[in-house]
Amino acid sequence: MSTTAWITTLQFAGVNALFALSVYASLWTGVLSLAPIFFGAVGAFTFGYLSAALGLPPFLGLVLGVVIGAGLGVLTAGIVIRLSSHYLAMATIAMVLIGRVLIINLPDYTGGAAGTLVPGELGTWLWLIGCLAIAGFVLSRLAGSRFGFAADAVREDPAVAQTLGISTRHIQLVGFILSGAFAGAAGVMQASFLQYIGPDTFYTHLGFVTLAAVVLGGAFHWAGPIVGALVFTILPELLRDVMGDYDRVVTGVLLVAIIIYMPRGLVDLRRFRLFRHRSRGEAPPGASASRDSANQEVVS
Amino acid sequence: MTSASPEASGSVTPAVEIAGLTKRFGGLTAVSDIDIEVAERRIHGILGPNGAGKTTVLNMISGFIAPDDGSISVFGHEVTRIPPHRIARHGVARTYQNIRLFAGMTVLETVVAGAYLRRSSTIGGTLLLSPGERRERRRVREQAHSILEQVGVRSAHDELAETLSYGDQRRVEIARALATDPKVLLLDEPTAGMNDAESHEIGQLLLELRESGLTLILIEHNMRLVEGFCESVSVMNSGVMLAQGTPGWCLEQDDVREAYFGKRSDAARIATLRRARRGSGGS
Numbered sequence: 309m310s311t312t313a314w315i316t317t318l319q320f321a322g323v324n325a326l327f328a329l330s331v332y333a334s335l336w337t338g339v340l341s342l343a344p345i346f347f348g349a350v351g352a353f354t355f356g357y358l359s360a361a362l363g364l365p366p367f368l369g370l371v372l373g374v375v376i377g378a379g380l381g382v383l384t385a386g387i388v389i390r391l392s393s394h395y396l397a398m399a400t401i402a403m404v405l406i407g408r409v410l411i412i413n414l415p416d417y418t419g420g421a422a423g424t425l426v427p428g429e430l431g432t433w434l435w436l437i438g439c440l441a442i443a444g445f446v447l448s449r450l451a452g453s454r455f456g457f458a459a460d461a462v463r464e465d466p467a468v469a470q471t472l473g474i475s476t477r478h479i480q481l482v483g484f485i486l487s488g489a490f491a492g493a494a495g496v497m498q499a500s501f502l503q504y505i506g507p508d509t510f511y512t513h514l515g516f517v518t519l520a521a522v523v524l525g526g527a528f529h530w531a532g533p534i535v536g537a538l539v540f541t542i543l544p545e546l547l548r549d550v551m552g553d554y555d556r557v558v559t560g561v562l563l564v565a566i567i568i569y570m571p572r573g574l575v576d577l578r579r580f581r582l583f584r585h586r587s588r589g590e591a592p593p594g595a596s597a598s599r600d601s602a603n604q605e606v607v608s
Numbered sequence: 609m610t611s612a613s614p615e616a617s618g619s620v621t622p623a624v625e626i627a628g629l630t631k632r633f634g635g636l637t638a639v640s641d642i643d644i645e646v647a648e649r650r651i652h653g654i655l656g657p658n659g660a661g662k663t664t665v666l667n668m669i670s671g672f673i674a675p676d677d678g679s680i681s682v683f684g685h686e687v688t689r690i691p692p693h694r695i696a697r698h699g700v701a702r703t704y705q706n707i708r709l710f711a712g713m714t715v716l717e718t719v720v721a722g723a724y725l726r727r728s729s730t731i732g733g734t735l736l737l738s739p740g741e742r743r744e745r746r747r748v749r750e751q752a753h754s755i756l757e758q759v760g761v762r763s764a765h766d767e768l769a770e771t772l773s774y775g776d777q778r779r780v781e782i783a784r785a786l787a788t789d790p791k792v793l794l795l796d797e798p799t800a801g802m803n804d805a806e807s808h809e810i811g812q813l814l815l816e817l818r819e820s821g822l823t824l825i826l827i828e829h830n831m832r833l834v835e836g837f838c839e840s841v842s843v844m845n846s847g848v849m850l851a852q853g854t855p856g857w858c859l860e861q862d863d864v865r866e867a868y869f870g871k872r873s874d875a876a877r878i879a880t881l882r883r884a885r886r887g888s889g890g891s
Contacts (some may be wrong), residue, residue, distance in 0.1 A: 446735060452745060453734040457721040464710040471670050472788055473696035473725040482731065528712060578712035581768040 309545060321541035322436045323498045327514065328521040328533030329443045330490035335527045337483030338463040338476075340393065342515045343384050343400040346407040347377040347488045348495030349510035353411065353418045355496045356426040356505060366429040370439075370496050377492020378485045385484035389477055404515055411507045423506025430500035439493050440534070446486070447530035455482060517541070524566055526573025535575050621684040623648040623792055623823035624669065629678035631664055631847075638664045640847040641678070646840070648683075651814055651824045653838035653855065657867055661847040662827045663705060666794050669825075670702045671695040682792060697725065699791030703781040703798060705827070709769045715780055716765040719752035722787030726751070755783045758816070760809055774801045782813070793817065795826040799833055811837040831859070843867070 309317070330344035351373035358364040358372070388399045411418045418424060450456045458479050461469035466476045499505045517540065525536020540559070547555035572578060626644040630637065639661040646652040654662045667673045669680055671692035679688045687695045710718055727748060729741040756765055759779045763772050769780050778798055785793055799807040811833050814824055828834050834841060835855045843850045843858050845867035851858040858864055 449734050449737075450731065453731070453741065454724060454727040454729050454744075455731050455734065457717070458724050460713065460717075461710055461721045461724075464712070465708055467672060467692070468704075468708050468710070470692035471672075471696050471700075471702055472722050472784070473693050475691075475693045572712075578768065581712075581714065582771070585768055585771050 309549060313545070317542055317545045319431075319433075319436065319501050321538045322440060323494055323501060324514075324517055324521055324541050325534045325537035326439055326443060326490060326494035326497060327518040328525065328537045329440075329447065329530065330487045330494060331518050331522050332527060332530060332533040333447070333486035333490060334480070334483040335522065336459045336463060337480045338393075338459075338466060339389075339480050339483060340397040341384075341388075341400040341484070341487065342397070342519065343381075343388075343403050343484075344487055344491035344494070344518065345510050345515045346400075346403040347380050347384075347491035348498060348514075349407045349411065350380060351377050351492035351495035352426070352499035352505050352510065353424070355499055356419075356424045357417050359427050360424070366427060366500070370430060370435070370493060373492035373496035374489045375492070377488035377490070377495070379488070380492075381484040381486070381488025382481065384488070385481045389480050389484075401515070404510075404512060408507050408511055419506070421507060423504055423509070426499040426503055426505055428500050428503040430497060431503065435500070436497060439497060443490050443493070444530065444534070451530060455479070459483065520563055522573075524563060524573060526570075526575035528572050529575045529577055532573050532575035536573065539574070620647065622646060623650070623683060624825065625681045626665070626669070627679050629665065629668060629680065630676050631661075631668060631673065632676050638847050639668070639675075642842075642844070642847075642849050644842050644849075644852070646823060646825060648823050649818050649821060650840060651818055651826070651838050653834045653841040654825065654827045654844065655829075655834065655841055655858070656844035656850075659846070660844040660867075662844055663796055664847075665844075666702065666796055666825070666827060669695075669794060670700055696788060696790075699789075700794065701785035701788045701790035701792070702794035703778070703785050703796055705796040705800065707774075707777050707781055709777060709780060709784075711770060713769055714766050715756065715761060715763060715769045715772065716749065716752050718769045718780055719755055719783045719787045720748050722784035723748045723752065723789075725788050752783070752787060755786050756780070759783045759786070759813060775806050778802070778810075786817075790822065792823045792825065795824065795828075797827055797829065799828065799830050804832070807833050808836075835859075 327344055327348060330347070331341065334341040334343075354376055355369040355373055359366065359369055364372070384400070384403070388396050391399055412421050414420070458469065458474045461472060461474055462476050462479045470476060495510065498509065502509065518537075521536035521540045522533045523536070524540050525534065526532025543562070544555045544559050547558050551558065566573070570576065570579070622645045624644070624646045626642060629639055629642040631639040642665060644652075644665075654665065656662050664673070668675045671687070671690065674689055679686060681687060682695070682698045682700055685698050687698055687700070710721060713721065727744055729738070729744050733741045753765060759782050761776050761779045761783065763776050769777065772780065778800075782795070782798065799810050802810065807830055814826070814837050818824060826838070828838075838855050840853065841855045841858050842852045843861075843864045845863075850863050850867060851861045
């Protein structure tokens with residue numbers, strides 16, 4: 309790959325990582341939600357419209373994207389949180405589909421089917437790495453906190469979590485707010501890098517890539533989605549040089565292999581702990597999900 | 609004036625008061641008009657053969673399922689139809705018959721996760737690196753270590769909880785429940801799968817916990833444990849209360865013996881029932 313191609317790929321990887329962290333934030337509380345794609349779309353198109361109409365400074369646009377995303381997170385949570393797991397997931401997929409319909413049918417604000425141009429001042433490494441660093445900081449701080457343990461408990465067993473005094477609705481609402489904030493930022497960043505957004509920018513393809521990144525990287529530690537997004541964005545580009553159009557076959561097979569042999573993803577503390585347990589000289593009772601190939605092998 | 613004692617009204621408020629509790633699943637009445645009263649700092653056993661409705665009673669106390677009729681109050685607070693997390697805030701904690709630990713968590717993390725109600729830090733404080741939040745993390749970890757010592761978990765605290773021995777997993781569950789700082793602890797077969805020595809240790813733990821002010825309600829099949837450590841028991845069969853009182857007295861009652869060991873005429877009756885069902889239901 310040429311240097312320019314590398315840079316573009318890495319930028320996509322970074323934005324995908326931000327979206328993946330957004331999916332992770334609600335998955336952490338036991339909610340599978342593709343709503344981040346919708347939140348990102350709303351953030352991006354609002355950013356595009358306001359910068360063109362009012363000359364909104366880009367930084368304010370980013371802040372606004374975060375605020376709008378978080379606000380939409382609250383609204384979405386209010387509507388969908390009462391649904392049980394797979395119905396909830398379907399409702400959020402419906403949001404992604406509705407988002408595209410809205411974009412096409414509001415041409416005055418979104419440019420309709422033709423899309424719209426967006427200023428690219430935020431499309432730099434500094435902003436991208438800054439956003440990722442803040443998201444990573446937020447999630448890593450929360451990981452050992454009161455909220456973090458409650459989120460883990462709700463994900464693993466919501467009924468038991470409730471008998472520990474944890475309100476699952478409350479925890480999932482916070483998950484949606486975090487998810488919305490990250491997705492709003494991701495949407496603005498995506499728009500800034502592309503400098504053009506249309507009805508297909510935030511659609512099922514992005515949703516699939518994001519979800520695959522979380523599954524591949526691991527949904528049980530905040531570093532998982534970042535690793536997953538990097539691998540799942542960069543690997544197809546590398547393979548395309550070698551194998552042409554067959555790159556998708558390889559990434560598909562890789563994804564299936566990881567789901568089978570590392571069901572908890574590349575970054576998995578549990579696997580590490582099982583490994584340590586065994587190396588202490590005792591056989592664990594349920595050592596089925598434990599292939600301990602090092603993460604770095606796949607990453608590099 | 610500082611102690612707002614419940615005795616002020618003259619009668620002592622029981623820790624748990626269950627009145628007329630009824631639960632039907634379709635045509636089956638799993639629990640029928642059950643009354644149980646457990647005084648504070650008491651170890652109370654619920655006995656009965658499989659399918660007697662013991663776990664259903666426990667599930668209703670902790671709010672997992674809503675009763676069709678009747679009421680439950682904890683220290684005078686009506687908790688009958690409120691969600692489980694609010695019942696937990698009234699000081700009710702529990703363990704499970706089929707162990708339900710959190711996958712992927714270490715022993716220590718499991719107990720720290722249980723300490724949600726002991727913590728008060730906010731997300732804002734966490735993100736702003738407040739010293740109070742850091743102190744809280746340290747305090748909760750120390751408390752978790754000492755609870756684990758108290759319940760007698762022998763494995764290392766950084767082990768994955770799900771890799772522990774059966775007995776230790778039960779102890780971790782008890783520790784997680786204790787981490788909520790409860791006033792009432794519900795234990796669903798705490799000694800299942802344990803040998804006599806281990807069971808006896810659990811019995812000693814129950815006494816210790818009662819000394820520290822807890823009220824304990826346990827479902828138990830181990831009669832030696834029940835007779836040795838429970839001060840009162842309720843015996844249930846097919847959702848109905850058979851007897852309540854001291855363990856020794858209860859286990860001598862005719863219908864209790866019958867529930868546990870059956871009687872000769874039952875065999876004939878079951879055979880008749882089976883034939884009748886086959887006749888009406890068969891194609």
